[in-house]
Amino acid sequence: MAEQTRKILFSRETIAAEVKRLGQEITRDYGDEEIMLVGVLKGSFLFIADLIREIETPSVVDFVRLASYGSGTRTSGIIEFRKELEMSIRDRHVIVVEDIVDSGYTLECLYNKLLLQEPRSLRVCTLIDKRAHREVDIEADYIGISMEDGFIIGYGLDHDERYRNLPDIYLIEET
Ligand code: IMP
Ligand code: MG
Numbered sequence: 001m002a003e004q005t006r007k008i009l010f011s012r013e014t015i016a017a018e019v020k021r022l023g024q025e026i027t028r029d030y031g032d033e034e035i036m037l038v039g040v041l042k043g044s045f046l047f048i049a050d051l052i053r054e055i056e057t058p059s060v061v062d063f064v065r066l067a068s069y070g071s072g073t074r075t076s077g078i079i080e081f082r083k084e085l086e087m088s089i090r091d092r093h094v095i096v097v098e099d100i101v102d103s104g105y106t107l108e109c110l111y112n113k114l115l116l117q118e119p120r121s122l123r124v125c126t127l128i129d130k131r132a133h134r135e136v137d138i139e140a141d142y143i144g145i146s147m148e149d150g151f152i153i154g155y156g157l158d159h160d161e162r163y164r165n166l167p168d169i170y171l172i173e174e175t
Pocket of ligand 1: 043099107150
């Protein structure tokens with residue numbers, strides 16, 4: 001069986017600095033106009049908790065739960081909605097909060113579904129933008145950290161449901 005090694009790719013200090021910057025950008029862009037953050041569970045639960053505390057704009061929050069991966073490290077391309085929004089997004093300024101955009105299938109699927117519900121505006125904020133395997137033409141409006149390739153865990157991100165509790169983000173390497 002392959003051995004796994006992990007090394008820190010993004011430290012908790014780096015993450016905190018980027019989250020603060022994103023909060024400031026969102027505050028600057030929306031001012032006093034109320035926004036609705038839509039967290040994509042489970043991966044974004046730590047990110048949205050930290051981000052919302054860096055935003056001074058009045059904010060409400062709701063969650064959706066999507067799953068695509070199974071237990072592998074590549075997308076299955078099949079997106080399953082496991083939990084719907086509880087609040088209406090109609091006429092609201094909505095920001096989708098994602099942990100990571102990889103192939104882009106998850107985000108595209110959610111984005112198109114939300115658009116049909118007629119938000120006043122719809123933007124996307126992702127902590128990590130992983131660029132190497134993008135398969136659909138979709139870009140987040142707010143990006144914390146860009147990376148090329150590799151599977152990462154920690155700060156909400158899992159491998160087969162584990163490691164979400166690690167405070168730093170690690171790169172997994174199979175050796
Ligand atoms: P996409 O549909 O391929 O863009 O995948 C998005 C989802 O896949 C994310 O919301 C994550 O749950 C998961 N994902 C993609 N890359 C990674 C990774 O490197 N570590 C952990 N989860 C990942
Ligand atoms: Mg996941």
